[in-house]
Amino acid sequence: MTKPPLTLHLAAPRGFCAGVDRAIKIVEMALEKWGAPVYVRHEIVHNRYVVDGLRAKGAVFVEELDECPPARPVIFSAHGVPKSVPQAAEAREMVYVDATCPLVSKVHIEAARHHEAGLQMVMIGHAGHPETVGTMGQLPAGEVLLVETPEDVATLEPRDPGRLAFVTQTTLSVDDTAEVVGALKARFPAIVGPHKEDICYATTNRQEAVKAMAPDCDAILVVGAPNSSNSKRLVEVGARAGCPYAQLVQRAGDIDWRALDGIKSVGITAGASAPEVLIEEVIDAFRDRYQVTVRPVVTAEENVEFKVPRVLREPA
Numbered sequence: 001m002t003k004p005p006l007t008l009h010l011a012a013p014r015g016f017c018a019g020v021d022r023a024i025k026i027v028e029m030a031l032e033k034w035g036a037p038v039y040v041r042h043e044i045v046h047n048r049y050v051v052d053g054l055r056a057k058g059a060v061f062v063e064e065l066d067e068c069p070p071a072r073p074v075i076f077s078a079h080g081v082p083k084s085v086p087q088a089a090e091a092r093e094m095v096y097v098d099a100t101c102p103l104v105s106k107v108h109i110e111a112a113r114h115h116e117a118g119l120q121m122v123m124i125g126h127a128g129h130p131e132t133v134g135t136m137g138q139l140p141a142g143e144v145l146l147v148e149t150p151e152d153v154a155t156l157e158p159r160d161p162g163r164l165a166f167v168t169q170t171t172l173s174v175d176d177t178a179e180v181v182g183a184l185k186a187r188f189p190a191i192v193g194p195h196k197e198d199i200c201y202a203t204t205n206r207q208e209a210v211k212a213m214a215p216d217c218d219a220i221l222v223v224g225a226p227n228s229s230n231s232k233r234l235v236e237v238g239a240r241a242g243c244p245y246a247q248l249v250q251r252a253g254d255i256d257w258r259a260l261d262g263i264k265s266v267g268i269t270a271g272a273s274a275p276e277v278l279i280e281e282v283i284d285a286f287r288d289r290y291q292v293t294v295r296p297v298v299t300a301e302e303n304v305e306f307k308v309p310r311v312l313r314e315p316a
């Protein structure tokens with residue numbers, strides 16, 4: 001039977017960002033340096049395939065520090081941790097390596113700087129996401145007010161409306177965040193913030209690529225995990241940019257082929273924590289069913305790289 005033709009728009013940039021790449025290298029290098037088991041507080045990055053791969057090499061994933069034996073090294077995930085976590089590790093005299101993405105650490109520093117200047121902080125982010133918890137945990141309880149939507153801004157009750165600053169989660173929707181920032185500036189004209197927002201280059205670039213391809217796609221599949229903020233935002237961006245069907249898939253096995261019946265074009269991208277091997281798996285699944293023509297949609301070049309911490313580059 002001849003396969004139907006399909007144009008496969010392949011977003012670039014897609015998949016792994018520099019912060020995820022660094023965090024995975026940190027776990028691998030820690031295993032090399034100290035041997036197994038090495039403990040990791042929270043999923044190092046939000047991707048089951050990556051986590052399972054590291055678990056097979058000897059990493060043990062836990063949610064809280066007190067689940068780690070004090071004699072073994074522990075790594076903090078790329079999302080960042082509240083200040084109390086490294087403090088607790090030091091109190092227990094544990095060896096720890098902080099795999100927080102440098103772009104998240106930059107937001108932590110911004111928040112601390114504004115706090116020292118006497119400003120109360122507003123964080124734009126998703127309640128309960130580890131990055132939000134980590135950033136809010138840089139300051140004493142009650143010092144950071146969390147908002148997710150423009151509606152939340154209307155109900156904020158700051159100590160002093162003239163002494164406020166804001167930071168954002170790094171993996172938000174660029175367009176949604178601009179609306180929340182607009183609402184903050186309208187209600188608190190003196191609010192101090194970063195030049196645009198703290199959304200990172202990788203999040204921004206992946207959303208731009210999806211926006212560029214969405215009008216040409218009958219469907220968009222985002223390879224990523226359901227707990228990955230930046231992956232979920234890519235689905236929303238695709239739908240909002242005009243694609244009638246945008247869906248998150250973790251693996252090729254998740255593709256709902258019936259929902260794709262009759263499509264002539266598909267867009268494929270991946271969140272910042274999804275490895276290329278999973279994108280290839282999805283592309284291969286389309287090749288099995290269609291006569292695929294791949295059309296790259298390149299909207300930016302990325303060459304960002306972050307160094308791993310010195311403790312891992314030194315001999316044991």
Ligand code: SF4
Pocket residue numbers: 017018019020078101102103104170171200201202203230272
């Ligand atoms: S998505 Fe952005 S902030 Fe998060 S790890 Fe990647 S580069 Fe860092």
